[in-house]
Amino acid sequence: MLVEAGHFALALALGLSLIQFIVPLWGARAKDPVLMAVAPASALAVLACIAFSFLALTFAYVNSDFSVLNVVQNSHSAKPLIYKISGVWGNHEGSMLLWVLILALFGGVVALSRNSIPMRLQANTLAVQASITIAFLLFILTTSNPFTRVIPAPLEGQDLNPLLQDPGLAIHPPLLYIGYVGFSISFAFACAALIDGRIDAVWARIVRPWTLGAWAFLTLGIAMGSYWAYYELGWGGWWFWDPVENASLMPWLAGTALMHSTVVMEKRDALKVWTILLAILTFSLSLLGTFLVRSGVLTSVHSFAVDPERGTFILGILILFIGGSLALFAWRAPMLKQGGLFAPVSREGALVLNNLFLASACATVFIGTLYPLALEVLTGEKISVGAPFFNFTFLPLIVPLLLLLPLGQTLAWKRGNFLGTAQRLYAVFGIALLATLAMFALEHGGPVAAPLGVGLGLYLVLGSLNEIVTRSWSKGTPMAVAWRKARGLPRSAWGTAIAHAGVGLTVIGVAATAWGVEAIGSLKPGERLNAGGYEVRLERVVPRIEANYREDVALLTVFGSGRELGTIETMKRLYVTRGMPTTEAGIMTVGLGQIYASIGEIQADGSIGMRLYHKPLVLLIWIGSLVMAAGGALSLTDRRLRIGAPARAKAVPPTAVPAE
Amino acid sequence: MRFVLAVLAALLFSGSVFAVQPDEVLRDPALEKRAREISSGLRCLVCQNQSIDDSDAQLAKDLRLLVRERLVAGDTDAQVRDFLVQRYGEFVLLKPTFGTHTLLLWLTPALVLVLGAIGAFVAMRRRPRLATALDAEEQKALDDLLKRDEGV
Numbered sequence: 147m148l149v150e151a152g153h154f155a156l157a158l159a160l161g162l163s164l165i166q167f168i169v170p171l172w173g174a175r176a177k178d179p180v181l182m183a184v185a186p187a188s189a190l191a192v193l194a195c196i197a198f199s200f201l202a203l204t205f206a207y208v209n210s211d212f213s214v215l216n217v218v219q220n221s222h223s224a225k226p227l228i229y230k231i232s233g234v235w236g237n238h239e240g241s242m243l244l245w246v247l248i249l250a251l252f253g254g255v256v257a258l259s260r261n262s263i264p265m266r267l268q269a270n271t272l273a274v275q276a277s278i279t280i281a282f283l284l285f286i287l288t289t290s291n292p293f294t295r296v297i298p299a300p301l302e303g304q305d306l307n308p309l310l311q312d313p314g315l316a317i318h319p320p321l322l323y324i325g326y327v328g329f330s331i332s333f334a335f336a337c338a339a340l341i342d343g344r345i346d347a348v349w350a351r352i353v354r355p356w357t358l359g360a361w362a363f364l365t366l367g368i369a370m371g372s373y374w375a376y377y378e379l380g381w382g383g384w385w386f387w388d389p390v391e392n393a394s395l396m397p398w399l400a401g402t403a404l405m406h407s408t409v410v411m412e413k414r415d416a417l418k419v420w421t422i423l424l425a426i427l428t429f430s431l432s433l434l435g436t437f438l439v440r441s442g443v444l445t446s447v448h449s450f451a452v453d454p455e456r457g458t459f460i461l462g463i464l465i466l467f468i469g470g471s472l473a474l475f476a477w478r479a480p481m482l483k484q485g486g487l488f489a490p491v492s493r494e495g496a497l498v499l500n501n502l503f504l505a506s507a508c509a510t511v512f513i514g515t516l517y518p519l520a521l522e523v524l525t526g527e528k529i530s531v532g533a534p535f536f537n538f539t540f541l542p543l544i545v546p547l548l549l550l551l552p553l554g555q556t557l558a559w560k561r562g563n564f565l566g567t568a569q570r571l572y573a574v575f576g577i578a579l580l581a582t583l584a585m586f587a588l589e590h591g592g593p594v595a596a597p598l599g600v601g602l603g604l605y606l607v608l609g610s611l612n613e614i615v616t617r618s619w620s621k622g623t624p625m626a627v628a629w630r631k632a633r634g635l636p637r638s639a640w641g642t643a644i645a646h647a648g649v650g651l652t653v654i655g656v657a658a659t660a661w662g663v664e665a666i667g668s669l670k671p672g673e674r675l676n677a678g679g680y681e682v683r684l685e686r687v688v689p690r691i692e693a694n695y696r697e698d699v700a701l702l703t704v705f706g707s708g709r710e711l712g713t714i715e716t717m718k719r720l721y722v723t724r725g726m727p728t729t730e731a732g733i734m735t736v737g738l739g740q741i742y743a744s745i746g747e748i749q750a751d752g753s754i755g756m757r758l759y760h761k762p763l764v765l766l767i768w769i770g771s772l773v774m775a776a777g778g779a780l781s782l783t784d785r786r787l788r789i790g791a792p793a794r795a796k797a798v799p800p801t802a803v804p805a806e
Numbered sequence: 807m808r809f810v811l812a813v814l815a816a817l818l819f820s821g822s823v824f825a826v827q828p829d830e831v832l833r834d835p836a837l838e839k840r841a842r843e844i845s846s847g848l849r850c851l852v853c854q855n856q857s858i859d860d861s862d863a864q865l866a867k868d869l870r871l872l873v874r875e876r877l878v879a880g881d882t883d884a885q886v887r888d889f890l891v892q893r894y895g896e897f898v899l900l901k902p903t904f905g906t907h908t909l910l911l912w913l914t915p916a917l918v919l920v921l922g923a924i925g926a927f928v929a930m931r932r933r934p935r936l937a938t939a940l941d942a943e944e945q946k947a948l949d950d951l952l953k954r955d956e957g958v
Contacts, residue, residue, distance in 0.1 A: 386856075386860075388854075388855050389855065498926050502923060502926060506915055509914055509918040510915040513911055517910070521908075525907070527896075527907055528897040529902045529908065530849045530855075530896075530900050531902060531911065532855055532901065533857070534847045538901065539915045543919065746862075755827055
């Protein structure tokens with residue numbers, strides 16, 4: 147019953163989205179505040195319906211209701227509760243439902259911030275937002291209904307893919323989707339501005355927090371996915387240039403560019419047309435990602451042709467929204483007035499360069515991901531584009547950007563002085579250079595890339611923080627005064643410095659992977675394997691049986707510089723229902739590095755294949771990403787971005803919460 | 807979810823995830839290093855976007871052994887790659903060769919960068935100058951003001 151109600155709520159949401167699409171658009175044209183006021187009301191109603199629908203499906207999962215096809219295919223009564231819940235979005239239908247839920251959530255938040263957004267802009271934005279909701283609800287209802295029943299209901303489910311039975315699944319997709327879908331708000335604002343034919347610094351000020359928030363979530367989502375792949379796939383890689391990863395990297399690169407160009411637009415009223423285009427492109431790339439993954443076109447062009455219904459539908463959505471918004475752009479953009487002037491050497495100029503490099507990097511990932519598909523469709527020729535291609539083309543575009551980053555951050559707005567700026571960074575250059583030379587001296591002919599990369603990372607970290615120092619301290623300033631000044635700097639300045647320092651940390655982590663050591667061997671109990679100053683001893687291999695899988699566990703003792711550091715376990719698991727084997731890596735963290743072991747087949751003579759890695763500083767890759775996102779979040783709390791904050795603060799009644 | 811599907815596809819084609827087996831490793835470390843380097847640039851043909859170095863499909867294992875066999879026989883790196891391309895087509899290379907069929911692929915990054923730079927430059931030039939010099943009338947007005955101040 148609840149399942150049918152959930153299905154019905156989804157259909158109801160479709161009807162309400164139609165209202166949310168048509169009425170406000172009409173109202174904005176007719177300048178009728180009553181019609182425009184329909185927008186927030188219907189957005190909230192849509193949110194309520196989709197949330198109910200999502201809860202209904204979650205309820206079916208938690209109760210293991212095997213009369214629902216989706217639950218049968220992706221759940222099992224013996225599965226732990228957390229994986230029953232996260233299993234809701236561990237499949238195609240449920241993940242699309244999560245997608246529209248987040249879309250509606252964002253719509254709801256826009257609806258509630260009516261004090262800070264001009265009414266016409268809000269009405270138009272919510273209408274554009276509704277058009278996306280309509281498309282995706284139609285997609286779910288016609289091709290991917292999660293509420294389909296099966297009669298007779300089977301007694302047991304087919305279980306969730308074992309790789310997905312991991313806390314990673316509970317966190318990774320929601321974060322990623324909040325990022326992806328968050329850009330739909332920037333997109334909707336951009337389209338609304340085009341419809342209205344008006345765009346100014348106020349627009350940028352309203353849109354910037356949404357972009358910033360979406361970007362921070364996408365950063366976390368990608369980092370989380372990368373770490374998940376790292377520990378779950380068992381061969382120690384953290385980024386594979388897989389089309390599916392590229393699908394999330396493209397909106398991230400475009401979103402990063404958007405975030406920066408919005409700053410220029412807000413502060414200097416320049417780059418308007420470009421910013422609008424970027425907002426459209428960023429969400430288009432999110433849609434493209436959805437298409438690439440959901441249509442099955444990646445596995446092969448042929449699998450797309452075999453099950454064309456979903457693929458064709460999403461392709462249609464893609465063409466409609468990308469084509470439509472670009473057409474709108476081509477039609478209306480020439481009417482937008484250009485503003486703020488600036489000299490080539492200025493903060494604006496530096497941000498133009500930032501956008502240029504990021505857009506080129508994004509185009510590189512785009513062509514590398516789609517070229518093989520296009521070539522096969524057009525000529526039938528099959529080529530592969532993998533990690534070697536991307537490393538070769540992507541790095542030359544990113545390294546110059548990183549080299550310019552601290553300089554750009556230090557340049558003045560409007561008209562900067564390049565030499566003066568470089569002077570402020572002398573100390574930073576010096577320290578980074580000395581550190582690089584020291585590393586070269588210490589490693590005695592080790593990999594060349596590592597010291598250079600770590601030096602670059604160091605330069606980024608110091609260069610970013612240097613901005614805070616030079617803005618609050620000069621020779622002769624007492625520390626107390628400097629500290630007070632630093633604390634008085636706007637939160638967005640701190641956020642920028644911290645996010646950029648995060649980039650530096652990630653660069654250090656990535657570069658240090660070149661120092662990693664790998665050892666492969668086959669061990670019998672009692673034997674040892676050595677990798678880069680660390681050693682493991684295989685103690686024994688024991689079988690273990692859990693509720694939904696059984697496993698062989700290898701117990702390893704880790705030694706480092708002659709003493710015992712502890713034990714780690716690495717497993718080969720067999721998930722019974724699906725008969726699917728997985729490898730669980732054993733990881734020990736030492737400082738910022740990790741010792742990583744995974745086992746292979748047990749051989750006839752009783753020995754066991756083992757891969758052992760020492761990965762120095764590897765955690766910095768993800769710590770850096772967390773710091774980046776934290777910088778974004780800090781920037782989000784800047785007073786300037788909390789429009790209407792003083793009014794809201796006054797409206798808060800004296801606390802009504804009872805004491806504990 | 808994107809990642810999930812990749813994982814799914816990878817799993818469909820590979821049993822447990824364990825690539826280079828201990829018994830495959832060559833005794834000569836220099837040769838083994840070359841073998842690993844070549845392997846990481848070759849696609850496991852039955853997998854989705856995995857190199858033979860990462861994959862543990864049977865085919866990947868066969869290819870890894872083949873690469874090592876050729877290296878032991880004294881082939882150069884290029885010869886090994888050519889040998890595999892002859893057998894399996896260009897599909898086996900994870901970094902496609904530069905040719906007419908991949909022109910657009912290889913040139914796009916540079917093309918976007920250059921065209922973007924030109925576009926930005928032109929857009930900048932089309933705008934009026936940031937600060938134009940004062941015309942004669944303005945200069946005179948300014949001089950008058952300055953003179954008046956000096957006179958005080």
